[in-house]
Amino acid sequence: MEGEKPTTVMCTVIAMDHSNLFYRVCSICERTLPPDTNTTTPAAASLICRFCNNNPITKRLFRLLVSIATDAQVINVICFDRAAKVLFGCSADDFFHFAKLHPFAAANAAKILEGEMFMMTLSKPKNGNAQHLRAVSIVPLKAGFRPAIESLKLLYGIKVKQSS
């Protein structure tokens, strides 16, 4: 990839690192919190965000590493929250809680998304030492594309709520 201009490619998802889908942010300023704050209640409750000095409720955002095949090459790209939500169809926190009840949900989501075709807009991170391109926008190419959470709910026999 040359220059800083984002490029749009047609691609197929070939793999996803489903062991590492999230990172935690402060729910007030949305800055990244240290990774060891991923325990549940007591530690999180006493946490003070070092950026805004609030005692935040933490929340999760998606950050996933996806291997895609374009017509020219296979590359790894990072999908942050906004792009990843297109693939998953829900917020990172919602998916995390779903996956707590259904332990194989993340692996199954990866399997569901493998082979799907997308238009992805890829950009080079401004931070020079970041090693992967970022997928800044993702658009499914299949007309009836179903986000992973919907396929999972069907798979697990959970009624999909009427959207409100």
Ligand SMILES: [Zn+2]
């Ligand atoms: Zn904060």
